[in-house]
Amino acid sequence: MNEDCLFCKIVNGGIPADIVYEDDLVVSFRDISPQAPVHLLIVPRRHISVLNELNEEDKMLIGHLALTAQKLAVEQGIDESGYRIIMNCNAEGGQTVYHIHMHLLGGKQLAHLC
Numbered sequence: 001m002n003e004d005c006l007f008c009k010i011v012n013g014g015i016p017a018d019i020v021y022e023d024d025l026v027v028s029f030r031d032i033s034p035q036a037p038v039h040l041l042i043v044p045r046r047h048i049s050v051l052n053e054l055n056e057e058d059k060m061l062i063g064h065l066a067l068t069a070q071k072l073a074v075e076q077g078i079d080e081s082g083y084r085i086i087m088n089c090n091a092e093g094g095q096t097v098y099h100i101h102m103h104l105l106g107g108k109q110l111a112h113l114c
Contacts, residue, residue, distance in 0.1 A: 005098070036107050078106030
């Protein structure tokens, strides 16, 4: 845990959040500034600041983040209509909280990015 990290504080219950899912590896909660009708953050319990810090031992964790996004998409009713998952890395990649996390967005037509 990083004592200065916003997401570490949420994961440990120090800051309230609208938590929709949690297990031994991740916690998911609603984004406080949603960009879509469904906008969830999926955060590993273990603090990792940026994607660049991942190593071979983190393969299972990253896979778990993706499978959790899939599960939550089903639970939120956006699996058939479509959804987007996003992970940002560093400032120019759009990262604002330095604790890796995945955004799950859906519930409306999203703009094409690529």
